[in-house]
Amino acid sequence: MSIQGKNFIGYQLSAQGQKSFQSYVPAEDKYLPETFFSATPSETELAMALAQRAALPYAAVPAIQRAGFLKAITEEISALGDELLERAHLETGLPMARLQGERARTINQLLQFADLVAEGSWVDATIDTAVPGRAPAPKPDLRKKQVPLGPVVVFGSSNFPFAYSVAGVDTGPALAAGNPVIVKAHPAHPGVSDLTAQAIVTAAKKTGMPEGVFSMLFDNGFEVGTALVKHPVTKAVGFTGSFKGGMALYKLGQEREEPIPVFAEMGSVNPVVILPEKMAASALQLAKTLASSVTLGVGQFCTNPGLVFIIKSEANAEFEAAYRDEIEQVAQATMLTKGICENYVRLSGQALAQDDVQVVGKTLQPVTAFNQAEALILKVSGDTFMSNPTLQEEVFGPFSVLVEFDSPEALKKGIALVKGQLTISLFADPAEAAAQTELIGLMASKAGRFIMNGVPTGVEVCPSMHHGGPFPAATDARFTSVGRHAIYRFTRPQSYQDWDDALLPEELQNANPLGILRLVNNQWSKDAVKQG
């Protein structure tokens, strides 16, 4: 398929604007030839008008057909073959093996949501049958299920060109639930975005979805994204990226005349706590595991372990030495964009320049391409960490700060100080952990996912994954961008009171024609409802 660089307005391609940009190849510091046209205000308006027109018809498309649409998207993505991977490799600098894995994950995510809506129980069908003779007033028949919110605007992230982008963690559940989606393509991988949008549009046409169910707009500035979030037709926003970007969109969403939910997943420093007995038993293994996690994907994960908390003990020296040896061997690798690389150089340098900071280790490997990041591990005392906010902030890249506390009590104060996190990890022997009820309660209160004896990188796509967390990890701790629950960001409950059975949505009809699990008169059941 060819990349045309035009905006996807429903089923039309459109390039009415004068503003344009090109794909940057970070490893080679050059630009690719295709031109991408930023959407004009009238193109944005048309995409939103189509989304509005599609909203009720698409909401009425039976779940099994929406599942078919999602499956068709995965087939079209697969059909793009190596062209998609190669373009992603050029635009992101990420290695092919990683991109193959990410593509598989993206397809898996979409299929999980296809299965979820095809099975149907996710609508949370809840039925309370009438009690006409109840005193003092009759009890009505009430039935409830989840329904779509309406058009959802999606902002992909730069660091996952497939899994958190055009057909990623926001688009999948939003479409699955019955919402039209309007994507603002990330300018760091416009070619990948273009190809993916082609796949979605082809799938939508093949499965007979109403025009407007999907649109995608280009822009390498902020105008188009701002207009999309402010547009009255928009009912929700999904975003993955920086704190600054997420909060800007969140504020736009809240300042509207009609405020809308803006779920922004904004990353975190993912503290890792190592207790002394575990350290004594496994110092070398811990160093190896951490060095690998910190530098995975050039540290460009929102689950990168940016803080490691330890307590003064004899084994620490062995750990640090091993950590240094590991880091010194890490190959230099290209970051996603020139801006990300420049930020990394600036912020890691700023951390290094703070008072009382030691270097545990940095890579000794040679630069092999443009925009490469040097892995760097710093060390500070608990007191230094507590008193210096600069050391508490995320540095996006292969960077981490080791904090050595004098005592378990001091470490607890360190945990109490950190803000909301996507993840928090505890390395401890079972008996050592069992004795730490208070520490564990405190750690749990800080994060969305609590890992025992493991590193935070690696976000398993499954129903029990929570990828979110207390602010500022996300704008709303009650929602996740990964896993089954992610769909509820884009739906709302609706009750039907005293409806004729034949007029009810199938999920709520007495016969339970879809065979879903329902809460009927406070009992979970897949049975038909017996009336009277």
Added chain:
Amino acid sequence: MSIQGKNFIGYQLSAQGQKSFQSYVPAEDKYLPETFFSATPSETELAMALAQRAALPYAAVPAIQRAGFLKAITEEISALGDELLERAHLETGLPMARLQGERARTINQLLQFADLVAEGSWVDATIDTAVPGRAPAPKPDLRKKQVPLGPVVVFGSSNFPFAYSVAGVDTGPALAAGNPVIVKAHPAHPGVSDLTAQAIVTAAKKTGMPEGVFSMLFDNGFEVGTALVKHPVTKAVGFTGSFKGGMALYKLGQEREEPIPVFAEMGSVNPVVILPEKMAASALQLAKTLASSVTLGVGQFCTNPGLVFIIKSEANAEFEAAYRDEIEQVAQATMLTKGICENYVRLSGQALAQDDVQVVGKTLQPVTAFNQAEALILKVSGDTFMSNPTLQEEVFGPFSVLVEFDSPEALKKGIALVKGQLTISLFADPAEAAAQTELIGLMASKAGRFIMNGVPTGVEVCPSMHHGGPFPAATDARFTSVGRHAIYRFTRPQSYQDWDDALLPEELQNANPLGILRLVNNQWSKDAVKQG
């Protein structure tokens, strides 16, 4: 029990301030003798410090004991006996029978949440077991459940002194989920609030809950409420009341350095649509039903049917005549506060003064006490309604606007124009409704609860009730203040990765010691998890 008018700061009573106020008796236009002291900044600070200190210990209290706490609250409320009802009657002007019913409903609500947390399945336990041999990477063991958000600030409403106030729809689920609660007492019923707070504190002490699990502060201005929403310890807010009040709190919550969820249920006009065949068959009954619903509780319900949409037809004249006859018989009744009564007089008068407005009917009954409201029904054409925003706004009280459209198409435009609603109702014969797929889809998109052949007043407390709706009915359409789902306003999912079984919360342990329903490897089950 005696009303002391002091702030409930944990287990202490405190009245350090100089600012005070008294209970107003709307029916008699007089004040009761007790003095209520507005909380000072240091009292507010202490209540929040106690809430913070109680948060983790209270979250760790086993669910069965939290259920016992809620049950104890209902017992203490019951033990207040007629004193509570009589005080409420004085402070709100509501009749005793209504207050008895509302007290029963309040107790029922609390018991439903006690049962919910005692049973335990509400935590949405989700388990995916490890697959150590999976390629290319092992699958970790992941388990997820809902956990409390932290301290919740509750603002009760004036119109339900029990059910939506100190121990009402926000406090019940917030406490049930494991969150400390800080109530800002509504100044329209401070005596009722004082007695109810005594009941909660007594129950908390008797069941051994940590101090700080509940506090309640008085203020008849905005300072204390503002300070509570802005306080960094506050993690969520629940509110029922006016659009203006709800939005003020919502904005405060969003403008914090750490934004927090503010669920405000802000009422609506609850459009009722009557289709022609239904009108022809049941004009007299419809008039009786609507007149009763519009004037129930002096129209002081957020589900009051403030708009009735009909289509030009012969039977309309009969309907209007009967509607007039009914309204003329409605007794004058006292409104909740002087301010609400003055607003009603102003806003109903303003609607009446618009161009092209007819009076369908108004009460002819005599005034019998202070602060009474005259029931009033107006009528306008569809065109007049569409072109005049004043007629589209809520008038809180026994007031409704009948809108006659020329055609079904014009009526659809009227529906398209209305904002988000708590409820929407369709009166139609079954065959007539079955032919209206598009109208029904449009109506559904506007409201949280969709009623067939029934009026919106009467909010059944059961799992399938949704009491909320698209903005501006509520600040977040995804949540409800009534029913099982209400608890999720105040909880967040948390994942546990690769934990030792013995260290996991009971809800997630292999043996399923609580016997709850769980999603295990994508299958719903109450069985133990078989490992390996």
